[in-house]
Amino acid sequence: MTDHAIIAELAALLDAAQLAAGDAALAFDRDHSDGTGQGVPIAAVFPTSTEQVAAVVRLAAKHGVPIVPQGTRSGLAGGANAVDGCLLLSLEGMTSILSIDVADQVVTTQAGVITFELARAVAERGLFYPPDPGSWAISTIGGNIATNAGGMRCVKYGVTGDFVRELTVVLASGEIIRTGHRTVKGVAGLDLTSLIVGSEGTLGIVTEATLALLPTPGEPCGVLAAFPSPSQALAAADAIMASGRRPSILEYLDAGTIAAISSFSPSSRLPAGAGAALIIQSDEAGRAADDAEEYAAIAVACGATTVDIAQDAAAVDAIMEARRMLHGAMRAVAGASLNEDVSVPRSRLAELLKGIAVIGQNAGVDIFSAGHIGDGNLHPIICFDPADAAAVATANDTYQHVIALAISLGGTASGEHGIGSLKRAHLDAELGPTVRQLQRSVKHAFDPAGLLNPGKKL
Numbered sequence: 475m476t477d478h479a480i481i482a483e484l485a486a487l488l489d490a491a492q493l494a495a496g497d498a499a500l501a502f503d504r505d506h507s508d509g510t511g512q513g514v515p516i517a518a519v520f521p522t523s524t525e526q527v528a529a530v531v532r533l534a535a536k537h538g539v540p541i542v543p544q545g546t547r548s549g550l551a552g553g554a555n556a557v558d559g560c561l562l563l564s565l566e567g568m569t570s571i572l573s574i575d576v577a578d579q580v581v582t583t584q585a586g587v588i589t590f591e592l593a594r595a596v597a598e599r600g601l602f603y604p605p606d607p608g609s610w611a612i613s614t615i616g617g618n619i620a621t622n623a624g625g626m627r628c629v630k631y632g633v634t635g636d637f638v639r640e641l642t643v644v645l646a647s648g649e650i651i652r653t654g655h656r657t658v659k660g661v662a663g664l665d666l667t668s669l670i671v672g673s674e675g676t677l678g679i680v681t682e683a684t685l686a687l688l689p690t691p692g693e694p695c696g697v698l699a700a701f702p703s704p705s706q707a708l709a710a711a712d713a714i715m716a717s718g719r720r721p722s723i724l725e726y727l728d729a730g731t732i733a734a735i736s737s738f739s740p741s742s743r744l745p746a747g748a749g750a751a752l753i754i755q756s757d758e759a760g761r762a763a764d765d766a767e768e769y770a771a772i773a774v775a776c777g778a779t780t781v782d783i784a785q786d787a788a789a790v791d792a793i794m795e796a797r798r799m800l801h802g803a804m805r806a807v808a809g810a811s812l813n814e815d816v817s818v819p820r821s822r823l824a825e826l827l828k829g830i831a832v833i834g835q836n837a838g839v840d841i842f843s844a845g846h847i848g849d850g851n852l853h854p855i856i857c858f859d860p861a862d863a864a865a866v867a868t869a870n871d872t873y874q875h876v877i878a879l880a881i882s883l884g885g886t887a888s889g890e891h892g893i894g895s896l897k898r899a900h901l902d903a904e905l906g907p908t909v910r911q912l913q914r915s916v917k918h919a920f921d922p923a924g925l926l927n928p929g930k931k932l
Contacts, residue, residue, distance in 0.1 A: 475537050477496075477516045477517075477559075480516060480517070480533070480537055480539060480561075481493070481495045481496075481516065481517055483533055484517060484519060484530065484533065484561075487526070487529050487530065487533065488519060488520075488521065488526065488530075491520070492519060492520045492521065492522070492526075492567070493517060493518075493519055493520070494517060494518040494519075494520075495516070495517040495518075496516075496517070498518075499515045499516070499517050499518040499556075499562060500514070500515070501518075502515075502518040502544065502547070502556075502562050502564065503515055503555065503556040503562070504547065504552070504554070504555045504556065505544075505547040505548065505549040505550070505551075505552060505553060505554040505555060505894075506547065506548055506549060506550055506801075507549065507550045507551055507552045507555070507812075507894065507896060508805070508810035508811055508812060508813075508858075508860060509810065509812055509858075509860075509866055509869060509870050509896075510551070510552030510555055510894070510895055510896050511552075511555070511895070512552075512555040512556045512557075513555075513556045513557040513558035513559070513560065514556065514558050514559070515542070515556040515557075515559075515560050515561065515562045516539065516559060516560065516561055517561055517562070518544075518561070518562035518563075518564060519561060519562070519563055519564065520564050520566065520567045521563070521565070521567065521568070522567045522568055523568070523681075524642055524644065524650055524681040524682060525650075527563065527565070527644045527679055527681050528644045528648045528649070528650050529648070530561065530563060531563075531644050531645075531646065531647075531648040531679065532647070532648030534561055534925060535646060535647055535648055535923070535925060538923065538925070539559065539560065539561055539925070540557055540559065540560040540561070540925050540926075540927075540928050541560060541561050541563050541679075541925055541926055541927070542554060542555070542556055542557060542560050542561070542562050542563065542675070542927055543563050543564075543565065543616075543620070543675035543679045543926070543927060544562055544563065544564045544565065544566070545564070545565055545566055545585070545586060545613065545614035545616050545617035545620075546566050546588075546612050546613060546614055546617065548609040548612050548613040548614075548617065549617065549621065549891065549892060549894060550801075550813055550814060550891050550894075550896075551621075551814065551888070551891050551892045551893060551894030551895070551896040551897060552894035552895035552896045552930070553620070553621065553674045553675070553892045553893070553894030553895070553927070553930050553931070554617075554894075555894070555895060557928055557929055563679065564586075565584075565585040565586045565614065565616050565679075565681065566586045566614065567586055568584035568585050568586035568587075568616075568681060569584060569586045569587050569588075570583070570584045570587070571583045571584075571587055571591075571592060571595050572584065572682070574595065574596055574599050574601070576599055576600070576601065578656070579601060579686065579687045579688065579689075580639060580656060580684050580685060580686055580687060581595075581596055581601075581603070581684070581685050581687055582640075582682065582683070582684045582685075583615055583682065583683055583684075583685065584615075584616075584681065584682055585614060585615055585616025585619070585680050585681050585682060585683065586614050586615075586616060587614060587615050588610075588611070588612065588613070588614060588615075589603075589605070589606070589607065589609075589610040589611075589613050589614065589615060589618060590610045590611045592615060592685075593606070593610070596687055597690065600689070600690055601687040601688065601689065601690065602687060602688045602689060602690050602691055603637070603685065603687055603688075604627050604630075604631035604632070604637070604688060605618060605623060605624065605625055605627070605628075605631070605632075605633060605634045605637060606625040606626055606627050607623040607624060607625040607890070608625060608626070608797070608798050608800065608801065609801075610625065611798075615683060615685070616680050616681070616683070618634045619634055619635075619638060619641070619670075619671055619672075619680050619683060620672070620673070620674050620675050620680065620892070621634075621672060621674060621890065621891060621892035622634050622635045622671050622672035622890065622892075623890050623891075624846065624849075624851065624889065624890035625846075625890075626723045626725060626794070626797065626846065627722055627723055628846055628848075628849050628851070628890075629720075629721060629722070629723065629724050629846060629848030629849050630720055630721065630722040630723075630757075631688075631722070633890065634671065635668060635671040635672065636686075637685045637686045637687075638654065638667060638668075638671055638683060638684075638685060638686075639654055639655060639656055639657075639667075639683075639684045639685060639686055640652060640653065640654040640655065640656055640667070640683065640684035641653045641654055641667055641670055641671075641680050641682070641683050641684075642680070642681050642682035642683070643670060643677075643678035643679065643680055643681070644678060644679040644681060645678050645920065645921075646678070646920060646921040646922070646923065646925055646926050651678075653666040653667040653670065654666075654667035654684070656684055658686075669916070672892075673931065674892050674893065674894065674927060674930055674931040675926060675927040675930070675931075676917060676920075676921065676926050676927045676930060676931045676932055677916070677917065677920040677921065677926065678920060678921075678926070679926070691722070691757035691758070691759060692757050692758055692759030692760060692761070692762050693757070693759075693762060693787060694722065694755050694756065694757040694762055694787070694790050695755070695756055695762040695763050695765065695766035695783065695784060695785055695790065696723070696753065696754060696755040696756075696766060696783070696784040696789070696790040696793050696794075697752070697753070697754040697755070697766050697769045697770050697773065697781060697782070697783055697784070698743060698744070698745070698751065698752075698753055698781070698782045698784070698793050699751060699752045699754065699769075699770065699773035699778040699780070699781045699782075700745035700748035700750075700751050700778060700779050700780045700781075701748060701749055701750045701751065701752070701773075701776070701777055701778050701779065702748070702749045702750075702777060702779060703749045703750060703777075704728060704749060704750040704827055705824065706749075706750070706776050706777040706778070707726060707749075707750035707751065707752050707776075707847075708726075708823055708824055708827075708847070709776045709777075710752060710772055710773045710775075710776035710777075710778065711724060711726065711752060711820075711847045711848065712820070713772045713775070713776060714754060714769055714772055714848075715820070715848060717768065717772065719756065719758075719761075719765045719768050719769070721754050721755060721756055721765070721769065721848060722755050722756055722757040722758075723753060723754065723755035723794075723848075724752065724753075724754055724755075724846070724847055724848030725752065725753040725754075725797055725844070725845070725846060725847065725848075726750065726751070726752060726843070726844055726845055726846075726847035726852070727744070727750065727751045727752075727753070727797070727800075727844045728749075728750050728827075728842055728843045728844060729748065729749050729750065730840060730842035730843075731800060731803070731804065731842045731843070731844040731855070732744045732745065732746075732748055732750075732751055733746075734803040734804055734806070734807050734842070735796055735797075735799050735800060735803040737803070737806075738799055738802060738803035738806050739796065739799055739803070742792075742795075742796035742799070743782065743792055743793055743796060744796055745779075745780050748779070748780075752773065752847070753793055753794070753797055754766070754769045754773075755790065755794075756769070763785060766783050766784075766785070767783070770783055797844075800813070800844055800853070800855075801813050804842065804855045804857055805857075807857040808857040808858055808859050809857075809858075809859050809860050809861070810857070810858055810859070810860040810866075811855050811856060811857045811858070812855065812856045812858070812869050812870070812873050813853060813855045814853065814854065814855075814873060814876075814877075814888075814891060814896070814897075815845065815851055815852065815853050815888055815889045815890055815891045816851075816852055816854065816876060816877055816879075816880035816885055816886065816887060816888070816889065817849070817850050817851045817852070817880070817885050817886050817888075817889030818850050818852070818880050818883045818884060818885030818886075819850055819883070819884055819885070820847075820848075820849070820850040822850075822883040822884060822885065823847065823850060823852065825883055826852060826879065826880060826883055826885070827843060827852075829879045829883075830843060830854055830876055830879065833872060833875045833876055833879065834872070837868060837871070837872040837875070838868075839856055839858075839868060839869065839872055840856075840857065841854050841855065841856055841872070841876065842854070842855045842856075842857070843855070846889075849889075850885070850889075851889035851890060854873075854876050856869045856872055856873055857869075874899065874900070877897060877900050878900065878903065881900065881903055881904050886904060887900045887901070887904055892931070893930070893931045894930055894931070895929055895930055898929075898930075898931070898932075901932075910932075913932055914932060917932050
């Protein structure tokens with residue numbers, strides 16, 4: 475069947491505003507990653523209900539057309555990039571929060587709801603949704619589920635998957651299923667919910683989710699501590715994690731990321747000229763101020779040259795806003811950046827940072843580092859000129875060495891951004907052939923024709 479015929483069938487299923495065909499679909503052909511390729515889609519579609527998603531998937535299955543699920547395309551690993559001849563199926567129009575249950579402390583939402591908007595909506599009911607990826611102002615709940623996104627509060631609360639209770643999923647056949655349990659406990663059958671979380675749209679398309687919530691935490695207090703060297707910042711982070719005062723946020727910035735954010739936003743409160751910095755926060759009700767004082771004392775004992783304590787919400791927000799500027803600031807350095815994530819056991823972070831420095835020296839490029847140091851999830855960043863083919867190639871080759879280093883230290887190629895198309899080459903080394911084949915078998919059971927997000931994740 476021709477592309478025109480498929481587009482005509484789509485037009486019969488959807489309103490005109492829900493369909494972008496041909497060249498108009500190219501505006502949606504990739505995510506925020508730099509250095510990843512994309513194909514040419516047939517069309518982009520924007521359903522607003524699970525039933526419309528299912529109808530589009532059935533049409534694609536009938537004609538053997540690949541489908542690439544998308545949210546707001548805020549990913550950094552190429553997971554939402556088009557493949558040739560695909561339909562881009564965007565869930566960004568599915569923006570309804572369907573219910574907030576205060577008694578059971580759960581929220582049921584469509585997949586296209588923005589993370590920040592969900593957090594704000596439940597906060598108005600006295601509840602708290604902890605996952606907060608750096609892109610929470612633009613990323614969707616569905617996208618967070620697809621990559622099992624984390625964020626700054628992971629060190630205390632965990633990642634997106636820790637809060638997923640139930641999912642509504644459209645399978646590759648167009649059948650609609652519901653997985654999981656609304657209850658806190660539930661072990662009937664295999665845990666398909668956890669399997670789908672983090673699968674990057676390769677097993678099914680999540681259209682709705684029921685998520686666990688918590689009571690509102692205490693008013694946060696924070697600390698911004700500057701150190702002459704990364705090793706001193708690492709020592710302080712280790713001492714804080716061992717202190718019994720579990721922080722809700724423990725973030726690391728090296729000298730390069732501090733300088734980039736300060737240049738990008740001169741009003742940021744980051745310490746000029748520091749070799750490294752920690753951002754530490756507590757939200758323990760009735761104890762946050764004391765926690766912050768203890769974090770500050772630990773930082774000073776480990777060699778901090780300046781320590782600022784943020785005692786009110788406005789000051790805490792200002793520090794966190796600077797941290798959330800990381801991706802934009804690094805892109806501004808050269809025009810593009812590989813801003814990715816690797817994770818290692820926290821005890822291996824010093825080796826990771828030293829190894830990254832050696833890799834950068836050998837390649838003749840600067841590699842900047844920041845990230846969630848409290849749980850060992852680091853974001854090494856390579857800036858490059860996207861118009862310079864040699865620079866693009868060098869950046870990609872250098873990053874492969876960074877990933878290989880993380881794996882050699884008992885870590886992983888991705889802690890939260892996903893595998894997408896960027897990091898598939900490292901899965902054999904990390905997982906081994908038997909596990910890889912088991913995963914492909916699972917994929918085949920869900921999607922025998924291989925139409926869901928082909929070339930990604932697996």
